[in-house]
Amino acid sequence: MSLIDVENLTLQFKTDEGLITAVDNVSFSLAPGEVMGLVGESGSGKSVTAKSLMKLNPGNAVYAPESRITLHLDSGPVDVMSLKRPRDMEVVRGGAVSMIFQEPMASFAPAMTIGSQMVEQLLIHTDMSKAQARELSVEMLDRVGIADASTRFGQYAFEMSGGMRQRAMIAMALSTKPKLLIADEPTTALDVTIQAQVIDLMKDLVDEFGMGIIFITHDLGVVAQTADKVAVMYLGKMIEQGPVREVIRTPSHPYTQGLIDALPQLDDLDKPLMPVPGDIPSPLERPEGCVFHTRCTKIIGDVCRTTVPSWADTGESHRAACHLCHQGHRA
Amino acid sequence: MSETHLIETHNLSVGFPVGGKIFNKRVLKAVNQVSLSIPQGSFFGVVGESGSGKTTFGRALLNAVPITDGTARYDDGEVSYDLGKLAGSDLKEYRRRAQLIFQDPYAALSPRMTVRDIIAEPLEVMGLCNSREEVDERVREIAGLCRLNLEHLRRFPHAFSGGQRQRISIARALVSKPRFVVADESVAALDVSIQADILNLLKSLQDEMGLTYLFISHDLSVVAHTCDHVAVMYLGEIMESAPTRQLFRAPRHPYTKALFSAIPSLDPDDRGNAQKLEGEIPSPTNRPSGCQFHTRCPFAIDLCRQEEPQMETSETGHSVTCHRWRELQSAG
Numbered sequence: 288m289s290l291i292d293v294e295n296l297t298l299q300f301k302t303d304e305g306l307i308t309a310v311d312n313v314s315f316s317l318a319p320g321e322v323m324g325l326v327g328e329s330g331s332g333k334s335v336t337a338k339s340l341m342k343l344n345p346g347n348a349v350y351a352p353e354s355r356i357t358l359h360l361d362s363g364p365v366d367v368m369s370l371k372r373p374r375d376m377e378v379v380r381g382g383a384v385s386m387i388f389q390e391p392m393a394s395f396a397p398a399m400t401i402g403s404q405m406v407e408q409l410l411i412h413t414d415m416s417k418a419q420a421r422e423l424s425v426e427m428l429d430r431v432g433i434a435d436a437s438t439r440f441g442q443y444a445f446e447m448s449g450g451m452r453q454r455a456m457i458a459m460a461l462s463t464k465p466k467l468l469i470a471d472e473p474t475t476a477l478d479v480t481i482q483a484q485v486i487d488l489m490k491d492l493v494d495e496f497g498m499g500i501i502f503i504t505h506d507l508g509v510v511a512q513t514a515d516k517v518a519v520m521y522l523g524k525m526i527e528q529g530p531v532r533e534v535i536r537t538p539s540h541p542y543t544q545g546l547i548d549a550l551p552q553l554d555d556l557d558k559p560l561m562p563v564p565g566d567i568p569s570p571l572e573r574p575e576g577c578v579f580h581t582r583c584t585k586i587i588g589d590v591c592r593t594t595v596p597s598w599a600d601t602g603e604s605h606r607a608a609c610h611l612c613h614q615g616h617r618a
Numbered sequence: 619m620s621e622t623h624l625i626e627t628h629n630l631s632v633g634f635p636v637g638g639k640i641f642n643k644r645v646l647k648a649v650n651q652v653s654l655s656i657p658q659g660s661f662f663g664v665v666g667e668s669g670s671g672k673t674t675f676g677r678a679l680l681n682a683v684p685i686t687d688g689t690a691r692y693d694d695g696e697v698s699y700d701l702g703k704l705a706g707s708d709l710k711e712y713r714r715r716a717q718l719i720f721q722d723p724y725a726a727l728s729p730r731m732t733v734r735d736i737i738a739e740p741l742e743v744m745g746l747c748n749s750r751e752e753v754d755e756r757v758r759e760i761a762g763l764c765r766l767n768l769e770h771l772r773r774f775p776h777a778f779s780g781g782q783r784q785r786i787s788i789a790r791a792l793v794s795k796p797r798f799v800v801a802d803e804s805v806a807a808l809d810v811s812i813q814a815d816i817l818n819l820l821k822s823l824q825d826e827m828g829l830t831y832l833f834i835s836h837d838l839s840v841v842a843h844t845c846d847h848v849a850v851m852y853l854g855e856i857m858e859s860a861p862t863r864q865l866f867r868a869p870r871h872p873y874t875k876a877l878f879s880a881i882p883s884l885d886p887d888d889r890g891n892a893q894k895l896e897g898e899i900p901s902p903t904n905r906p907s908g909c910q911f912h913t914r915c916p917f918a919i920d921l922c923r924q925e926e927p928q929m930e931t932s933e934t935g936h937s938v939t940c941h942r943w944r945e946l947q948s949a950g
Contacts, residue, residue: 328809328810328811328812329780329809448898449668450898451898478667478668478836478899479667479836479838479877479880479881480667480876480877480880480894480895481667481898482880482882483879483880483882483894483895484894484895484896486882487894490889505809505810506882507810507884508881508882508883508884509882511882511883511884511885511886512882512883512886512889531886532886532887535884535885535886545811546810546811547884549810549811549813549814550810550839550884551814551817551837551839551840551842551843551844552839552884553838553839553842553866553878553881556842556843556862556863556866559818560814560817560818560843561814562811562812562813562814562815562818563811563812566779566781566782566812567779567809
């Protein structure tokens, strides 16, 4: 059984310039213990999609009525869209779902110690006593590889290095034993050596706790190292979904292929870097038809400019929203 | 030597005073005894983690931070300067010849100026043109080279995407026709699809304008693809420096090897069997004794803790600062 089902998620923002479609008809599901990589450039809507799972988007967000997000908990299914009051949201926010953010410096309160922030959330979401919460927090800090955890517990965020802060963030997110962890670019602000440590840590923790992870990143290398399956987004649309090996080795959508070709790779230094031509269009001027057609090098005709492509199966649980794939071709 | 060097540093150090005015006074050495030569016309890469001093090194070469010790020379065949002692008209002339491209194209451009004014500003500040027509002509010429649409010159930066903005800041850096350009993490804030485009642009501009780049980056794969010579920095010192292909084919320093193995592989079946580096980069106010890297090095012995290794350079131009590299090389 799946852990979370997202169906036809559509989200628009009301702005002075008009309605901006940030997420357009996105559907996916995730099983417990599964890691899904959500890949896309900036402005592709990957963070907004993830935040919708906890309804963390700002007040000007408008969810389309057909959007469905169902979280399957031990106590039964929860319809996230129907939760209105902040009190009801507590089941989801910080309870069943935790989130790790990109910039750990900005995510900790600067005037509270790391420890008091960890204890605070445990007191809200569990029936632990303060002493138990403290004990568990120190244990979690130790578990994520922070040396001298009881001293670190009493320190402030500015006293820690970037890698250590991100570890503390992970410890905090996992201490409530969430069913689903959303990691929004958790390693982007870190150095490669520290990134490798954090990726290893997250893999160990999945094995140990068995939660589902949605791993948002723009780095295909990080996805290849962590995810079981991949979803690629472009301009608010999901354009390819599939198992990680298939998507990276034999991408179906021309955009995914373009992302891989643009990536500098170490095993072939002579390979020229191939940029995806043009820039990502403004969300105010979403192209008609296939959203990618303005930058696509494999346009097959007017159908790309006029008709929104539906999903085409290109392998076992591997599919792409592309007219080319409907004709039996691949990118 | 057949090659001419545009920049040559000898034991270059940059320190910043930290702590109290009288008590507890310490010096943070951001760059420590760096000796490097940057050949004319090269695409010279500097890689390292944050806190390795790569940005400070680049700034010292631009005379944007004071050099505390050692020397740096600039010689482009027409003029030659000692960068530690630049002043007056020499400094002005050096500012024209050495330019910087910033990391974040969103923060580097003034939102209140049009693209034309942004690109023209260096010309006006340095008084390089005599008339407005001449300025306009230079701006149009450089905008064309940087593949900017001439209609865009009248617009403001907010109308542009990250890639276009970075092309604007490149145009601004190059409008004074510099010889030496420091590109400090110039593609780090860009998406991969745009990043490749900017890298290709930097390459083609190098051919057209005869530039020498100091390309500062934390991304080894980007450096491998663009640079022809790479120096690896750690805690303000050069650990290893070599022509790109040599360095990537046969790295000698344990730190370089660890950096390579930390790059996430694009192959999903090649997961985490590489040797990982433990710990973090120490604070430069509290430098380790001996080899700077010994606190994280899996091969450290007592010698490494006590004695500072000297840089050894082989005939192929491959330099390495490690006591044990020969041993480790032969041990495989």
